[in-house]
Amino acid sequence: MVKQISILILITIFFIACQTGKEDAKNFSADYSKVIAKLNDLQSKVKKRDDYVAYSAEKKREYENLLKKYEKSPAIEEIEILRSKLLLGLEKTDEAEKKIDEVLAKKPVSITEAKMVKVKILLGKHRYNEAHSIFKEIEPQVKDPNDLLDVYFLLGVEHEDNKIKEGYAKKFLNSKNMPENHVKNRFIVYIYLSAIAREEGDLDKARRILNEGIAETKDERGKTALVTTLAQLDYLGKEAFPISRGTWLNSSALNLKDLKGQVVVVAFWAPWCPSCRTLTPTLVDIYNENKDRGFTMIGNTRLYGTYSDDVDDKGKVNKEEELGLIKKYVERKKIPYPVIITEDRTDIDAYKIVAIPTLVFIDKKGKVFFTKVGAGSIPFIRQKIKQLLEEA
Numbered sequence: 001m002v003k004q005i006s007i008l009i010l011i012t013i014f015f016i017a018c019q020t021g022k023e024d025a026k027n028f029s030a031d032y033s034k035v036i037a038k039l040n041d042l043q044s045k046v047k048k049r050d051d052y053v054a055y056s057a058e059k060k061r062e063y064e065n066l067l068k069k070y071e072k073s074p075a076i077e078e079i080e081i082l083r084s085k086l087l088l089g090l091e092k093t094d095e096a097e098k099k100i101d102e103v104l105a106k107k108p109v110s111i112t113e114a115k116m117v118k119v120k121i122l123l124g125k126h127r128y129n130e131a132h133s134i135f136k137e138i139e140p141q142v143k144d145p146n147d148l149l150d151v152y153f154l155l156g157v158e159h160e161d162n163k164i165k166e167g168y169a170k171k172f173l174n175s176k177n178m179p180e181n182h183v184k185n186r187f188i189v190y191i192y193l194s195a196i197a198r199e200e201g202d203l204d205k206a207r208r209i210l211n212e213g214i215a216e217t218k219d220e221r222g223k224t225a226l227v228t229t230l231a232q233l234d235y236l237g238k239e240a241f242p243i244s245r246g247t248w249l250n251s252s253a254l255n256l257k258d259l260k261g262q263v264v265v266v267a268f269w270a271p272w273c274p275s276c277r278t279l280t281p282t283l284v285d286i287y288n289e290n291k292d293r294g295f296t297m298i299g300n301t302r303l304y305g306t307y308s309d310d311v312d313d314k315g316k317v318n319k320e321e322e323l324g325l326i327k328k329y330v331e332r333k334k335i336p337y338p339v340i341i342t343e344d345r346t347d348i349d350a351y352k353i354v355a356i357p358t359l360v361f362i363d364k365k366g367k368v369f370f371t372k373v374g375a376g377s378i379p380f381i382r383q384k385i386k387q388l389l390e391e392a
Helices: 003-045 049-069 077-089 094-103 111-124 127-139 143-157 163-172 188-199 203-216 221-236 274-290 319-332 346-350 378-390
Strands: 247-251 263-268 297-300 306-307 312-314 340-341 358-362 368-373
Touching: 003 077, 003 111, 003 188, 049 340, 077 094, 077 111, 094 111, 111 143, 111 163, 127 221, 143 163, 143 263, 143 297, 163 188, 188 203, 188 221, 188 368, 203 221, 221 368, 263 274, 263 378, 274 297, 274 378, 297 346, 306 319, 340 378, 358 378, 368 378
Parallel strands: 263 297, 297 340
Antiparallel strands: 247 340, 263 358, 306 312, 358 368
């Protein structure tokens, strides 16, 4: 009799826990949807860096609050998927991946949704081939247009294979009924598509793509970026613009005229830029491999009045604080090549920089050979440097 009562109690507890879990999952999902709608609206209104900083801070606050609110909810499938999404949004990609892998190991009912989270985690960790492989499998089953557009965009600007990148970029641009938070990114995709054409040596195609983007873009910020990128094509083959004054790390002040006879890559970057942080280890390797072969890398960043990186988020800072934080970052990342920190947009405006990272390749004659936007296409970067070093 006692044994039967105990079994009944256990069954009752299990039933209550299941009901509680389902109710929590329903509420958690509703709250998550509200937060995403709010953040999408904020994201669509981002016009400048200060707006982006405010959006990022709000996103962090909302995600942390949501995790806290449901931290005692049972670890059922629906709740764990939501937790994984929030952890990914907070850039806690290792935690997010561990959690979603545990969900996938149990062959969940919501397997497409779980795999979609896995794809986004892989993209966040810059494992583009793995993300592409899983996404190809689930793409026909994905119903949320925002999920599809998120992946089309990231693979369309970040994948290292230009054919894959071009395919997803076109899928993004050809998508119908695009939400406003994605419409604002269309100009970026045009810029990356034009970059592929440039890498292929087809400058006419690059110009045509940029002009198409200019014609359709209504947002002034996006139109200006496209016009500026088009102007980059005009200085190819011409004398490189001088680097302005600033604070130098790892070197005394350098002058591009004095570097004629060497191949130079000027890398425009910033500590707050995730793609820049992704590219930096490759640039360090390239510099170390070629520094004794007539090659110089120059990292070019500027003061923004605010500071954040993969570790610190200081918000507004004064000049001396920002200089100190950038120096600390360069030391922590073991960046050995010269870095200049300028105080204004002189160099960015001269080289028509609209997105970072951007690499400016300068040949031995001191002329601009090529500019490349983004952290992808590492073999292409290496090949271009090799080509320039081998030229007389």
